[in-house]
Amino acid sequence: MITELSDWFLHNSSIVYDLGTSTGEAIQRIHGRHADKDLRFIAVDISEEMIEKGKKKLIDVPNVQFLASDLNKPFFIENASLVLSTLTLQFLKPDSRPRLLEEIYNGLHKGGALILVEKTLGNTPRFNQMWIELHHDMKLQNNLVEEEIYAKDRSLRGTLVPYSVGANMKLIRRAGFQEIEVFFKWYNWVGILAVK
Numbered sequence: 001m002i003t004e005l006s007d008w009f010l011h012n013s014s015i016v017y018d019l020g021t022s023t024g025e026a027i028q029r030i031h032g033r034h035a036d037k038d039l040r041f042i043a044v045d046i047s048e049e050m051i052e053k054g055k056k057k058l059i060d061v062p063n064v065q066f067l068a069s070d071l072n073k074p075f076f077i078e079n080a081s082l083v084l085s086t087l088t089l090q091f092l093k094p095d096s097r098p099r100l101l102e103e104i105y106n107g108l109h110k111g112g113a114l115i116l117v118e119k120t121l122g123n124t125p126r127f128n129q130m131w132i133e134l135h136h137d138m139k140l141q142n143n144l145v146e147e148e149i150y151a152k153d154r155s156l157r158g159t160l161v162p163y164s165v166g167a168n169m170k171l172i173r174r175a176g177f178q179e180i181e182v183f184f185k186w187y188n189w190v191g192i193l194a195v196k
């Protein structure tokens with residue numbers, strides 16, 4: 001979906017920021033879809049290990065700059081046509097999120113976009129519990145055992161701090177975005193498109 005949505009925002013010489021790039025999968029897919037364009041990619045991750053994996057994966061993708069950066073600290077974005085934040089904002093300190101979203105907004109061209117994908121909280125305790133249980137069921141169906149599922153949950157305590165969809169939308173709007181739309185929702189996972 002992210003790759004498909006990129007069609008509306010990328011043209012020759014566009015700059016794409018991938019915040020929390022991990023292994024660079026999104027960049028690889030966007031480059032493949034827009035190989036006819038002279039795009040520039042800025043791949044950002046806090047983990048040096050992920051940066052090294054990304055460099056290996058994207059060895060054939062031209063114009064990729066890798067930055068090891070903690071997005072809890074000020075981060076300068078400029079001349080961006082598209083900014084991706086895929087399962088990244090939820091790992092930042094809550095007081096860092098408004099600043100980063102403002103930096104994204106200020107660094108986008110008019111008509112540029114933020115694509116944000118996040119794990120979210122349910123709007124009520126009932127829904128939240130349903131989404132958690134369904135997510136655990138999906139992991140069990142994919143051959144994980146309960147021990148692994150709960151160990152993963154424990155390892156993320158205090159590290160992954162999700163917000164509700166509404167709270168994420170409010171932060172995005174407060175950063176300056178007026179055009180905001182949910183393009184994907186599956187249990188407690190959401191994709192949001194925001195256009196400057």
